[in-house]
Amino acid sequence: NNEDQVYIAANKYCKELMKRLTGRSGFFSSMIAFVKRTKNGSKNIFISTPQGYLQKQVTDLNGIALSPAWSWDGKSLVFTYLSNNRHELVLWNTNGKLKRIMIPGNTIISPTFNPSGNIVLSTDMSGNLDIYILDRNFKIKGALVRSWAIDISPSFDKSGEKMVYVSSRYGNPNIFLYDFKTKQTKRISYLGKYNTNLCISGDGKFVVYSTLTEKGHRI
Numbered sequence: 094n095n096e097d098q099v100y101i102a103a104n105k106y107c108k109e110l111m112k113r114l115t116g117r118s119g120f121f122s123s124m125i126a127f128v129k130r131t132k133n134g135s136k137n138i139f140i141s142t143p144q145g146y147l148q149k150q151v152t153d154l155n156g157i158a159l160s161p162a163w164s165w166d167g168k169s170l171v172f173t174y175l176s177n178n179r180h181e182l183v184l185w186n187t188n189g190k191l192k193r194i195m196i197p198g199n200t201i202i203s204p205t206f207n208p209s210g211n212i213v214l215s216t217d218m219s220g221n222l223d224i225y226i227l228d229r230n231f232k233i234k235g236a237l238v239r240s241w242a243i244d245i246s247p248s249f250d251k252s253g254e255k256m257v258y259v260s261s262r263y264g265n266p267n268i269f270l271y272d273f274k275t276k277q278t279k280r281i282s283y284l285g286k287y288n289t290n291l292c293i294s295g296d297g298k299f300v301v302y303s304t305l306t307e308k309g310h311r312i
Contacts, residue, residue, distance in 0.1 A: 100146050126151075126161035126170050138172060138185065151185060158183070162205040165251075171204045171212055182214065182231070194231045203246040208253040213237065215245040224258060238271065246289065250297035257281070257293045257300050268302050 108121035120143055129139045131150070136157045141148040152158055156176030163170055170185045174193070180201040182194040198218035207213050211234070212227045224238040224247050238244045242262035249256050256271045266289050268282035282288040285304035293300050303310045 097147075104142070124163075124167070126163060126172075128158055128161065138170065140170075151189070152183075152191065154183075160203050162203075164206045164210065165208050166210075169206075171206065173201050173204060182212070184212075184231075196227075196231075197233060205247055205249070207249045207256075208251055213247045213249075213256075215247070246291055248291055248293045248300075250293050251295040252297060255293060255297045257291050259289050259291060268300060270300070 104121050108118040111121060112118035123143060124140045125143055126138055126140050128136050129150075131137050131153075133155065135155050136159070137150055137154055138152045138158050138161050139148055139150050151170070154174060154176070156174055159173040159175065161170050161172040168187050172183055172185070174181045174183045180199065182196050182201055182204055184192040184194065196214070196216055196218070198216035200217045200222065202215040202222060204212055204214035207226070211229070212231070213224060214227070215222045215224050217223075218225070218233065219239070221241065222243045222245055223236055223240070224244050225236050226234045228234040237247070237256065238258060238260070240260065240262055242260050244258055244260045246259045247256050248258070254273050256273070258269055258271070259266050260269050261267075263280070265286045267280060268288050268291050270279045270281050271277070272279075281300060282302065282304070285306065287305035288302055291300060291302035301312060303312055
């Protein structure tokens with residue numbers, strides 16, 4: 094309809110303007126994925142533009158979908174699905190196909206993609222939540238982070254050389270940075286008693302996360 098055509102034209106204009114001003118146009122050519130409750134009481138995955146246009150439900154599961162994450166090429170989503178009191182890993186691609194994957198362990202948390210296209214997630218297959226990487230056949234390839242504490246929510250920069258994650262190794266949840274080149278781990282959050290929901294920028298220069306304050310969660 095005319096409203097959609099106006100939006101598409103405006104979006105293209107803003108995309109080119111942003112590219113001329115900043116050298117990047119990603120915001121106006123991207124889609125976001127989020128969880129929304131549907132009429133049957135389940136929680137499913139939706140996608141839309143960052144401005145909230147062209148909203149579309151992409152899963153119709155009878156359970157709870159959690160923590161969707163895009164692949165770096167924008168062609169796939171990976172998320173956790175909770176049904177019948179068990180966690181599953183689910184892969185969705187833009188042609189509408191769903192692949193449900195069973196992973197060792199009772200809990201699957203915060204799946205994501207690294208820039209090479211491998212899925213990285215937290216699972217308790219060894220009795221404690223640690224961060225693992227899967228091979229292309231969706232089998233556990235190895236551990237990226239393993240400790241006595243809870244380690245979850247991996248996020249990668251575009252180079253794949255840096256990964257940030259949440260760990261409770263000092264008691265409260267805090268943000269840590271792992272450098273794959275130097276093999277060094279660095280704590281990067283010191284304020285607040287509960288730091289989570291993190292994301293590292295593509296260039297690896299910034300990390301955004303939420304922290305619990307006396308006034309509630311703040312970015």
